[in-house]
Amino acid sequence: MLDGIDLTVPQGTILALLGPNGAGKTTAVHLLTTYLRPDSGEIRIAGVDAAADPQSVRRAIGVTGQFSALDGYLTGRENLMLMADLHLLPKAAGRRRAEQLLERFELAEAADKAASTYSGGMKRKLDLAMTLVGEPKVIFLDEPTTGLDPRSRRTMWDIIRELVAQGTTILLTTQYLEEADQLAHRVAVLDGGRIVAEGTPAELKARIPGGHIELTFADRAALEAAASALAPTGRDEDALTLQLAADGSVSTLRTLLRQLDDASVQVEALTVHTPDLDDVFFALTGRKGA
Known part of the structure; x- marks a missing residue:
């Protein structure tokens, strides 16, 4: 109905x-x-x-x-x-x-x-x-x-x-x-x-929260230096990664890269994770997939 x-x-x-x-x-x-x-x-x-x-x-x-x-x-x-x-x-x-x-x-x-x-x-x-x-x-x-x-x-x-x-x-x-x-x-x-x-x-x-940026570092020293310069929301010691809450916009990325440059921290990889329609669907209906 x-x-x-x-x-x-x-x-x-x-x-x-x-x-x-x-x-x-x-x-x-x-x-x-x-x-x-x-x-x-x-x-x-x-x-x-x-x-x-x-x-x-x-x-x-x-x-x-x-x-x-x-x-x-x-x-x-x-x-x-x-x-x-x-x-x-x-x-x-x-x-x-x-x-x-x-x-x-x-x-x-x-x-x-x-x-x-x-x-x-x-x-x-x-x-x-x-x-x-x-x-x-x-x-x-x-x-x-x-x-x-x-x-x-x-x-x-x-x-x-x-x-x-x-x-x-x-x-x-x-x-x-x-x-x-x-x-x-x-x-x-x-x-x-x-x-x-x-x-x-x-x-x-x-409309859905959960966007974040994941940074990967070559060694633990770089990981620690980045953690001190930024405000990570999560970290994985074994994978040498930090997560930061972010919307993935160009201005956000530009600010992040400037902060890392000011702290003289080298990043091996940077990945932007944004909510997809599956996240939207789950948030609105409580179920995954259509």
């Missing part, structure tokens, strides 16, 4: 919707895609009232679910032609659209092979290509890279960024918080049916 969520997503941007299991993500997507009707409130997709004109909303959107919707017995080209028929495209226009998408998604060489023979990455690309047959203005991506290897995941990220650069609006649900950090212009965290936080990834991470 959702409790009065309020979201605005500008055209040509990505909103990542995060939340633990049972938070209401699936319900939200079902409402936004007209699969369910809300008890109250208003939903507008691409400027259209979803309650008053659900058919126009369906024509404006595309949905790529967590599990591929392709037909494994059909070839890649046939899957795309089937979607063109469902969108009532004339045969010639449907064929052109299918060929464009096969080229765009680097599937042309496998176009006449059964989709069941495709790799996981190829299936996800074909699934997204099928979503694009109708040239939707808004796309809902539910776990678009689940099960993909790192290379295929980054290829999919590049495709998603390209879509957004062309003006497509995307609502993304993902269990990979790094994916939300990489792709989303804004992130909304849903918990218990309510939006508990919303902002850019940087804004959300800035």
